[in-house]
Amino acid sequence: MTKRIYRIHLLLVMALTTVLSGFSFTAITQAQSAHVSLWYAADPTDPFRTVLQGAVDKFNATHNDLQFDLTAIPGATFSGQFGAALSGGSVPDVFWTNGGNALQTLVNSGIAAEIPQLNDAARGRFAPGAFDSTTFGGKHYAVPVSLAGVFMWYNADLFAAHNIELPTTWSKLIAACQQFTAAGITPVALGNNEKWPGALWLTYLTTRIDGTATFREAVNRAQPGAFTNPAFVQAGRRIQEAVQAHCFEPNFNTTADADARLLLANGKAAMQVQGTWNLGGLKQANQEITQKSIRILPFPVAEGGTGNPKVMVGGTEVAFAISTKAPPNTTAALLELLTSDDFVRSLAENDIIPARLGSIQSIHEPLKQSMANALAEAPALQLYYDQLLPSPLAAVHLDTTQQLFGLMLTPEQAANAMEQARAQQQGQAQAQPQAQPPATPINSNPTQTPIPAPLRQLAQSRNLSIGAAVAVAPLRSDAKYQATLKREFNMLTPENALKIANVHPSRTRYDFSDADAVVNFATANGMQVRGHTLVYGKYLPDWLDKGQFSRDEMLNILHEYIQTIVGRYKGRIAVWDVVNEAVDDNGALRDTVFLRTIGPDYITYAFQWAHEADPQAQLFYNDFGGEDLGQKSNAIYALLQDLIKRGVPINGVGLQMHLSLTKPLNMSDVAANINRLGALGLQVHITELDVETKGSPGSTQDHLQAQATVYREVTAACLHSSACKAIVTWGFTDQFTWLTGDIPLPFDKTYQPKPAYYALEQALMQP
Numbered sequence: 001m002t003k004r005i006y007r008i009h010l011l012l013v014m015a016l017t018t019v020l021s022g023f024s025f026t027a028i029t030q031a032q033s034a035h036v037s038l039w040y041a042a043d044p045t046d047p048f049r050t051v052l053q054g055a056v057d058k059f060n061a062t063h064n065d066l067q068f069d070l071t072a073i074p075g076a077t078f079s080g081q082f083g084a085a086l087s088g089g090s091v092p093d094v095f096w097t098n099g100g101n102a103l104q105t106l107v108n109s110g111i112a113a114e115i116p117q118l119n120d121a122a123r124g125r126f127a128p129g130a131f132d133s134t135t136f137g138g139k140h141y142a143v144p145v146s147l148a149g150v151f152m153w154y155n156a157d158l159f160a161a162h163n164i165e166l167p168t169t170w171s172k173l174i175a176a177c178q179q180f181t182a183a184g185i186t187p188v189a190l191g192n193n194e195k196w197p198g199a200l201w202l203t204y205l206t207t208r209i210d211g212t213a214t215f216r217e218a219v220n221r222a223q224p225g226a227f228t229n230p231a232f233v234q235a236g237r238r239i240q241e242a243v244q245a246h247c248f249e250p251n252f253n254t255t256a257d258a259d260a261r262l263l264l265a266n267g268k269a270a271m272q273v274q275g276t277w278n279l280g281g282l283k284q285a286n287q288e289i290t291q292k293s294i295r296i297l298p299f300p301v302a303e304g305g306t307g308n309p310k311v312m313v314g315g316t317e318v319a320f321a322i323s324t325k326a327p328p329n330t331t332a333a334l335l336e337l338l339t340s341d342d343f344v345r346s347l348a349e350n351d352i353i354p355a356r357l358g359s360i361q362s363i364h365e366p367l368k369q370s371m372a373n374a375l376a377e378a379p380a381l382q383l384y385y386d387q388l389l390p391s392p393l394a395a396v397h398l399d400t401t402q403q404l405f406g407l408m409l410t411p412e413q414a415a416n417a418m419e420q421a422r423a424q425q426q427g428q429a430q431a432q433p434q435a436q437p438p439a440t441p442i443n444s445n446p447t448q449t450p451i452p453a454p455l456r457q458l459a460q461s462r463n464l465s466i467g468a469a470v471a472v473a474p475l476r477s478d479a480k481y482q483a484t485l486k487r488e489f490n491m492l493t494p495e496n497a498l499k500i501a502n503v504h505p506s507r508t509r510y511d512f513s514d515a516d517a518v519v520n521f522a523t524a525n526g527m528q529v530r531g532h533t534l535v536y537g538k539y540l541p542d543w544l545d546k547g548q549f550s551r552d553e554m555l556n557i558l559h560e561y562i563q564t565i566v567g568r569y570k571g572r573i574a575v576w577d578v579v580n581e582a583v584d585d586n587g588a589l590r591d592t593v594f595l596r597t598i599g600p601d602y603i604t605y606a607f608q609w610a611h612e613a614d615p616q617a618q619l620f621y622n623d624f625g626g627e628d629l630g631q632k633s634n635a636i637y638a639l640l641q642d643l644i645k646r647g648v649p650i651n652g653v654g655l656q657m658h659l660s661l662t663k664p665l666n667m668s669d670v671a672a673n674i675n676r677l678g679a680l681g682l683q684v685h686i687t688e689l690d691v692e693t694k695g696s697p698g699s700t701q702d703h704l705q706a707q708a709t710v711y712r713e714v715t716a717a718c719l720h721s722s723a724c725k726a727i728v729t730w731g732f733t734d735q736f737t738w739l740t741g742d743i744p745l746p747f748d749k750t751y752q753p754k755p756a757y758y759a760l761e762q763a764l765m766q767p
C-alpha cells in the first residue's frame with residue numbers, strides 16, 4: 001500500500017524533474033526499467049528522508065534501466081515490517097541494516113548478498129570502521145552510508161566552575177565522580193531502565209581493556225570460555241567501581257534514557273555516555289545549555305588496558321544490504337546512488353555523519369563535526385554488544401549488565417551467566433548439570449578470581465580495621481576460605497579457639513593448637529588478632545562452671561589462666577576482649593560463675609592481670625544489646641565510666657552487633673552511643689556484626705537488600721566517629737555461621753560477595 005502511494009508520488013516528481021531539467025520524458029521507458037525496492041528506517045522528521053529522496057529522484061530521472069522504489073518506515077516498526085516481508089517471502093531488493101547478528105543471520109540464510117565491489121580500493125574512500133559491523137568472514141554485505149558512535153558528553157561549564165579535570169582516563173572519571181558528588185552535582189546521567197545505555201559502558205570498557213578481538217572471539221567461538229575472558233570481568237569491575245564512586249544519579253537503573261538526557265541538558269548532571277543520536281534530544285530539551293556548554297570527549301582510556309584508545313564504540317547508522325534476489329545491476333546502481341560526491345555532501349549539509357570521507361567540513365553543527373572527525377579517525381568501530389549477539393544472548397547480556405550496575409551480580413557471575421547462556425545455545429546445557437539460570441544473582445558460580453578493591457584496602461585507607469571471626473576447621477582445610485580472609489580482612493577474631501573450653505579443656509591441660517592456627521595465619525598475612533575472650537560466663541568447660549570453687553581458688557584459676565594465655569600471645573594478639581557479656585539485659589551484672597564466686601570485682605582483676613601480662617595489648621569490654629541508647633547501653637556506659645574513674649586499664653569497648661532484620665536498630669542512637677563511649681576516651685570496635693534474616697517478610701532478594709542496608713548503616717555509623725576503629729563480622733561466609741540456616745554474612749556460601757559486601761565497600765568509599 002505504502003509502496004503504491006509512494007510510486008505515484010515518485011512518478012510525479014520524476015515528471016516534474018524531467019520537465020524542469022529539459023530532458024525529454026520519452027527518454028525514460030518505464031516498461032524496460034528494472035524496479036528495485038528499497039526499504040529504509042526513518043522517522044517522519046529525519047533529514048535523511050529528504051536527502052535520500054532527493055538522490056533517488058535524481059537517479060531515477062537520469063537512468064532508464066533501473067529505478068529505485070523507496071519505502072520509508074519509522075524506526076520503531078521497521079524490523080516488524082521487515083520480518084513480515086521475510087516470512088511472506090518478499091524481501092525488498094535493498095534494505096536498511098544495522099549489521100551485527102541480524103545481518104549475519106540474513107547472510108547465513110542466503111538472503112543478503114555479498115558486495116564484492118567493496119574491495120580494498122573502494123573501501124579506502126570510507127572511514128576505516130565503516131565496514132566493521134557488516135563484514136563477515138572478510139566479505140562485505142552492506143554499503144555504509146552514515147555513522148554513529150558513542151562519546152563521553154560533558155558540560156564544560158560545570159567542569160570549569162568546579163575546577164575538575166576532564167575524564168580522559170578512567171581514574172580521572174572516578175575522581176571527577178567523587179568531586180562532583182562532593183559538590184552536590186550528579187556526575188554522570190545514566191538512564192539504564194532500557195538496559196542498552198549501561199551496556200554501552202560494558203562494550204566500551206571491554207574494548208579499552210583489550211581491544212576488539214574479545215568480542216569477535218566471544219561472538220564467533222562455539223567452544224567454552226568465550227565469555228569468561230578476563231576483559232569482561234575487568235570491565236564489570238570498573239562498572240561497579242563507578243557505581244561505588246557514586247558516578248550515577250540515584251535510581252539510575254530505573255531511570256528512562258530520555259530522563260537521564262534531561263539531567264545533562266539542564267545542567268544537573270556533568271556527563272553522559274551516549275551516542276551521536278543524543279544531540280537532537282539535548283537541543284530539544286535545552287538549546288542554550290547544549291550549544292553553550294555541552295562538549296564531547298572520547299570514552300576514557302582505561303589505565304592498563306591494551307585497546308587502541310582511538311577505537312570507538314559505534315557502527316553504521318544507515319547501511320544498505322542487497323537481497324540475493326535483487327535484479328542484476330542493483331549493486332552497481334546502489335553504489336552509484338550512495339557514494340556520489342553530491343550525495344555525501346548533502347548528508348553532511350544535513351548534519352548526518354557520512355560514512356564516506358571527504359565532506360566533514362560541510363557539517364554545520366560543530367559538535368557533529370567533531371564527532372564526525374573522531375569517527376573518521378577511528379581505526380575500528382566496535383558495534384554495540386547487544387547487536388552483535390544472537391538475541392537470546394543479547395538479552396542475557398543486557399540483563400546481567402543491568403544487574404552489574406545494580407551490584408546484584410559480581411563481574412564473575414555476570415561472565416559465567418553469559419557463558420552458561422552460550423553453552424545452552426550450543427546445546428551443551430546437559431553437560432553442565434550444575435548450571436544456574438543465567439540471571440540468577442548471588443549464590444552461584446564459585447570462582448577464584450580475586451575482587452579488585454578488597455575491603456582491607458578500603459578500610460586501611462579509612463584508618464579502620466576490618467575483620468572477621470574465623471572457624472578453625474575451614475581455616476585449616478579450605479583454600480577459598482583462607483584466600484578470601486587474606487584478601488579482604490586485616491583483623492581476625494578466633495570465633496571459639498580462644499574460649500576457655502577450647503584452650504583449657506581440663507583443669508590440668510591447655511591446648512593451644514587451634515588458637516595457634518589462627519594467630520599464625522593472622523601473623524603470616526599481616527592481620528591483627530582480637531583475642532576473644534578471657535572471661536566469659538557462657539560456653540565454659542564443666543570443670544570450671546561446675547567446679548564449686550571458693551573465691552580464692554577461682555581468683556587463682558583466673559589469674560593463672562589470664563597470665564598463661566595473654567603471656568603466650570604477648571605481642572601477637574593486639575586486642576583482647578578481656579571481659580565478655582558481663583551486663584544483663586536489665587542493666588544488672590549478669591549471673592555467671594565468676595560473679596557468683598568472686599563478686600563484681602572479677603572485672604577489675606581481669607583487666608589488671610591482662611594488663612600485667614601484656615602491657616601493650618589493648619584491653620576491651622565486649623557485649624551485645626548495648627549498641628544503641630537504652631537501659632543496657634546505659635548500664636555498660638556506667639560500668640566503663642566507673643572502671644576508668646578507678647584507673648582500671650581499659651582501652652576500648654566492643655559492640656557485638658548481632659542484628660536481625662526483624663529488630664531494626666535506630667542508627668542515630670548507635671552513632672550517639674559510639675560518640676559518648678568515645679568521649680570516655682575509649683576506642684570502639686564493632687566486634688561481631690552479623691544480620692539475621694529469619695522471620696523478616698519478603699523474598700530472599702528483599703532480605704539481601706535490607707541486609708545490605710544494615711551493613712551500610714553500621715559501617716557509616718562507625719566511620720562517623722573517630723573513636724570507632726574496627727568492624728569485625730562474626731564469620732564472613734554464610735557457609736560458616738553460628739546462625740545455622742540463616743544467611744547473615746557478607747559472602748554467600750560459595751564465597752561470592754553479597755549485596756552486604758558491596759554495601760560495606762560503598763560505605764567505606766563514602767567520603
Ligand code: XIL
Pocket residue numbers: 495496539580624656688738
Ligand atoms: C558463639 C560462636 O559463634 C559459636 O560457634 C559458639 O558455639 C558459641 O559462641 N557472643 C559472643 C561470641 O561473644 O563468643 C559467641 O560466639 C556469640 C555471641
